[in-house]
Amino acid sequence: MPSDIAAKYPIGSKPAISFVPYLIFCSYLVSLIGAFTTVELLNRRVSGSGWRSWVQVAGCAVSFGLVAIWCMHFVGNRAIVLGDGEQEIQLYYSLTYTTVSAVLPVVVIFIGLLVADRFYKGSKRPMTRFASLLMCGVCAGAAVTEMHYLGNNGTTNYHLHLSWPHIVGAAGIAVGACLLSFSLFFHWSQHWMNNIWRRIVVAFFLALAVSGMHWTAAAGTWYEIRGYHVGPGRERNINLIISLCLCLSACVVCFLLGFLKQRQRRLLKDRAQQVVLAVATFDAEGRLLVSQSGLMPCQTITQQFHQRTFDDDFNTSHPVFQWIFRVSRNWSGILDLIPSMREHLQMTGYLQANSPTHGGNERVSSSDDDDTSYSATFRELFCVTAHEIAKTLDTSLPNLGCLYEEVLTTGTLLNRILWQSSYGSKTILAADVATSTRDIEAGIISPILFGKGQMLVLTKQVDTDEANRLQNLGYGFASIDQVSDQLARSLQISRNDLEDLVSRLHSFSRRKACIPEIGTYIASFLIQPSPAMKGLEVIVPRATPDRLPMVKLSDEELDSRQMSIIASFNGLSLEDCLLRTSQRTGTMSVDGDFLKKFRNKIFDLLRDCPEQTLRRAIFSARQLDVTHGMTGQQESRQATVFAFCGIREIYIQSLQGVTLKTIPLSFFQAYLRSYPGCPDHAILAQKNHREFSSLQQVPSITKPPATHPSNKWLRRLGANRLPSVDMTSRADSCSEEGLVNGMGQTEMTTHPWGGIMVTSTQDVIIDETKDGFDMEMQDLGVKAEVGIAETEQQTMADKLMSIITGFRDPHATRALPKTLYYGSSRR
Incomplete structure (x- = not known):
């Protein structure tokens, strides 16, 4: 050490303090990067008590405590220049204090975020929610403050002299700004308004809390020399290099989160043009169950429903939809067939093994494909997809809900624009084409929309206990005003159409089976x-x-x-x-x-x-x-x-x-x-077991014989549009057979699964006179029918048609x- 340094800066002296402006700005950028990473990770967390939620909150604590606070502190302190910049009198730090100052804020912030994440969304009491936010803000502000003073206390060649007013002011800035930031974040997140610009605002406030506290405390700190550094001055750059590496890592994390977000948007855009199964669950207050992103739980069934002919639309008149509609009201009849359905789909290549993605390697149907086989495949895909969603919601398949009474069209938003005037003066929309077409049934204008995707929806209304269980899994219940933008964007439909759809789904979830009371009508x-x-x-x-x-x-x-x-x-x-x-x-x-x-x-x-x-x-x-x-x-x-x-x-x-x-x-x-x-539930279940059990015996999709081309025309000319059945391999095994009864068709009236039915038969003889009809009832005795019911009974509609x-x-x-x-x- 040169002798002139000791003479110029004797032990116990306080050298002058100056700052490097660009490093001050860089320290704020480092804090902003860490804060933004924290907000993005916090936005993608899963609320609840599971280990996944704990891991995600811990990642948020590491990002904020290690990058936004610790890295900012040492980059900021690198901007402090003592004396005339001599290497011997600059700030050097103890490894022990540096390590402890990196770990302690992470632990404190983890506690604060965990409390806010658990109690703010899980409690409806305002006092509890305010107390959880207050604790989160205090913990975050305390982490910033203690890290700063603990890190400064680790200097090896200085005694620190602190100003209590500056300490109080710095702590107040840290606690106040953190409390404001996390309050805004959790409030916007609760109302599903937490878009990218709002998260940037929260990140700016968090970075302001860290930087404001740091420089307020630095302004009230004086350094008294107690020794001189001996050795190369490169050691003071170690903390700076580590800080920059951690900052770059945070940038990579932000980039990956952005990439995943864009990928998710593309998937949502593609999903709006596929056949999708969604779950619309409502609580007692009529709020819709959504994920952290404000979307309904859903999965793709298949890329596209293969139509047999150009006029064969997948709608409520289709036998496959009616089969699904009935099965969703008696899940127990198909539940034990799910494992064999999954194996069959994997064997035929419609489903990848150990993958929840359906329809990824979907085969392209041709005119020679067996319509019955694809019908069975689609129904298998629906059942397996519903089972996957049930596992995601940690519930059983019978508790998933009943199928909504319509096939919804998605992807209509981007198809409203039909053409643009050649003069460029007006863009003509599909709604403009249909302004003269009024739906007299509903009393409103019904625009013509050209949709690409279709969505089946299972609906259900849950009680308070089930709602709390779903919230513990990381889902939330939101009103349509809170999530309309996210849902409309994901389904690619207009917001008005979405609000009308959710209203109809809510009404349907509350509808009970309309069984008339005893009497004559x-x-x-x-x-x-x-x-x-x-x-x-x-x-x-x-x-x-x-x-x-x-x-x-x-x-x-x-x-x-x-x-x-x-x-x-x-x-x-x-x-x-x-x-x-x-x-x-x-x-x-x-x-x-x-x-x-x-x-x-x-x-x-x-x-x-x-x-x-x-x-x-x-x-x-x-x-x-x-x-x-x-x-x-x-x-x-x-x-x-x-x-x-x-x-x-x-x-x-x-x-x-x-x-x-x-x-x-x-x-x-x-x-x-x-x-x-x-x-009829038991009869349909019996048919399903016979049909899908026989599907497991064939190694691939069965094709109809090529020597009978007339069968295709017979299928198209059928009164009920029922697909043909391959009699050689699955005789009378399709569940669509008998699903829709023809006019005047007479069916057996026997009980399902076999048994004895006793019917008292009476003849009614009516004689017309001038004063009216006289009716005589003759008892023909009791008739017993014994057998196994393979055909569903006639409904009231069948008898009225006759x-x-x-x-x-x-x-x-x-x-x-x-x-x-x-x-x-x-x-």
């Missing part, structure tokens, strides 16, 4: 051909599409006298029924009171279903059960119905009432087969023969 059964002549549609209430428009005639079943009065109107149009009741309600008798009540109920039915076709509909005196063989109900105590049956003209597609809508007749039949306790086909001219009235004979009406 009068219903309207109006059908019409679909616009593309692809089948028949039935008019149902918009709020309860699983039942017909009906009004209650009586709280109990009708007696024999009332049945005879009802039978007198058989075959008459509704207008004729009103005319006849007006002529016969003048007498003051029991019959007159019943006719008056019958007439009033007809007017109530017209009010609920204000269709002109209903006035021409033909009344059927055949008494039908609304449900068929439901478990737990006595047959004599079920709700029964009499119906007015009619067919609307094909050129009239709009409905008169906004409370009504049309759905495919086959889908309405699927509704009737999906009631809780319906025996009634319509029984009328030669449903739009005209005609005189009935004197004597009408009806078989058993409630079998």
Whole structure:
């Protein structure tokens, strides 16, 4: 050591302090990089009590404590120049103090972040949430303060003289700025408003907290020489080099997070053009379950649903959708088949082994592919995907929810722009094309949208305990206003469409099976051909599409006298029924009171279903059960119905009432087969076991014989569009067979899984006189049927269709023969 250094700076002296401006700026950048990395990691954390959440919070603590605080401290101290810059009197640090100062702030910040992450989102009490944020801010500010003074205390050649006002001011700046930063972050995160610009603001405040505290404390610190450094001056650069390396590592982490974010956006964009299964779970307050990114839990089923023909759309009239719709209401019938389905998909190449990604290596179907095989494959993909989502939510498949009643279209936002005017004056949208097209059923303008993707949604409403369990897994419940931007962007639909969709999903999740109460009803059964002549549609209430428009005639079943009065109107149009009741309600008798009540109920039915076709509909005196063989109900105590049956003209597609809508007749039949306790659940489960068990016996997708090209045309001309079955390998094994019943088709009425059914059969003989009809009921005894049920029973819709086909001219009235004979009406 030169002798002039000791003479110039004697022991106990306090050298002058100066600063390097560009290093001060660099120290703030280092702190900003560390703070931004911390915010990004914190934004991608998983809330809850699992080990994954702890690891992510620990990563946030390391990023903030080690990079934003520790690195900033030593880069900032490198900007402090003592004396005239001689190497012997500059700041040098002890390795022990340096190491401890790096570990201690990480531990303190980890505690603060863990408390805020656990209690701010997990508690609804304002005092608890405020206390958790206060503790987080105090811990972060204390970590910044103690790291600074602990690191400075490790200087080997100086005694430090501190100013208490500066200490208090520096600690106040650190605690206040950290409290403000984390309060903004958790508040925005709670409301799913934490976009990139808001996170940058939080990072700026955090960096300001660290830098502001550091330089406030540095302004109140004086250094008293207690020794001189002997050796090369390169040692003081070690901490600087380590700090810069850690800073570069944080930059790499930020780059990777940005890359993953862009990749996630591309995946979401691609997913909006695929067939996706999503889960819409609502809590008691009507809030939607979303992930930390504000998205619904979802997975891709397949890249695209393979259509057999150009006009074969995957919608509610498709047998595959109806199969899925019914299975989602009885998951227990398919649950034990999931492992074998997964093995079959892996064997055929539709699913990679040990991978949750579906449809990645999906085969391209050709005209020679077996339609039945692809139908089974798609249904397997749906079941496996639903099982994967259930495992993600840590729940069982039966608790996942029921399928929503529509196939939703996604990817419409980017396809609204059809073309641009050649003069560049106006961009024409698809909504502009459809401004003249009004959806009279809904009373709103319905724009034409060209979507690319399709989404199936499982819906459910959960109680408070289940909601808390899902929140502990890292999910959260948000109102649509909070997550509409993220959801609309991921689905590539407009925000208005999204809000309407979530509202419909919420209403559907609260809807219970609409099983009418015990009594006698009068219903309207109006059908019409679909616009593309692809089948028949039935008019149902918009709020309860699983039942017909009906009004209650009586709280109990009708007696024999009332049945005879009802039978007198058989075959008459509704207008004729009103005319006849007006002529016969003048007498003051029991019959007159019943006719008056019958007439009033007809007017109530017209009010609920204000269709002109209903006035021409033909009344059927055949008494039908609304449900068929439901478990737990006595047959004599079920709700029964009499119906007015009619067919609307094909050129009239709009409905008169906004409370009504049309759905495919086959889908309405699927509704009737999906009631809780319906025996058709067991029959479908039996078919599924037979079908999917046989699929495991074939090594690859079976192709139909090439020597029968006419089978393809037979399949296309089928009344119910049911795919053909390879009789050589899977005879009568497809679950789509019998899923949609044809008009007037007679099916077995035996119990599922075998057994004995005892039916009391009665004949109804009706004799028409001038005063009305007299009904005589003859008991034909008891009939026993023994066997294994392989065919589902007829629903009320099937029987009503047979009634319509029984009328030669449903739009005209005609005189009935004197004597009408009806078989058993409630079998």
